[in-house]
Amino acid sequence: MLTLYTADTPNGQKITIALEELGLPHKVHHVNLSAGEQHQPPFSVMSPNHKIPLLVDDSTPVFESGAILIHLADKAGKLLPAAGVERSVVLQWLFLQVGHIGPMLGQLWFFRHGAAKGSPRNEQALERYGRETLRLLGVFEERLRDKAYLAGDEYTIADIASFPWIRSHHELGVTLADFPAVADWVERIGARPAVQRGLAAAKP
Incomplete structure (x- = not known):
């Protein structure tokens, strides 16, 4: 199962859009940035830079939006040529x-x-x-x-x-x-x- 930790910002929107376009089953967990949840466990442990978005794929965290987009596109085999x-x-x-x-x-x-x-x-x-x-x-x-x-x-x-x-x-x-x-x-x-x-x- 894919779990996305995100917020309603352009960087967060990138990944929710990609997940919908790729049709990958997932859960979305909204991070309250105003309350500082990005600096608290478990999010802060999984995301070294304490920034959204963060994707967890079968217990493996992937941080940085560009890396997440590549990860998802390669996983689905869509929206990014293989080579x-x-x-x-x-x-x-x-x-x-x-x-x-x-x-x-x-x-x-x-x-x-x-x-x-x-x-x-x-x-x-x-x-x-x-x-x-x-x-x-x-x-x-x-x-x-x-x-x-x-x-x-x-x-x-x-x-x-x-x-x-x-x-x-x-x-x-x-x-x-x-x-x-x-x-x-x-x-x-x-x-x-x-x-x-x-x-x-x-x-x-």
Whole structure:
């Protein structure tokens, strides 16, 4: 049995979406981040970095969302080619999300919404992370102008990884008006029934 420890964040939504898309039987355990459950056993013992999501597969914990997506796709034999150039392309776009999309958009969200109440706005941080967010959207726009999905013609875990982050653009004060290919991609993925079920499953 697969057990997912997660919360309703873009990183958590990635895995609930993947589980629905792959059709793998699983249980979902919602971690209360506000109460600090991520720092308490048993979660803290299984997840060395004390971050969601965490997957437990037959008593074996797998942490880090990118690693979990690869684990699940390989387990199901779907959404990630088994070998060759095609697999490499998917992993490149997956790691772009892990290394850039998540950290940059996450910082922009924090400086817009998560900083201590009453603190002055950090305009330098907002400008820096806002500029980098737009640059990354430009990378996606260029890629998606002539491709249906990030890795090419096929929907993969690379799309699942980036979708929850990009769909939150309105929370970041970012419009997709200048990125029509990205906007179309978000709309198409958001319309998938398994994606809608995955987003719902991430909610406590």
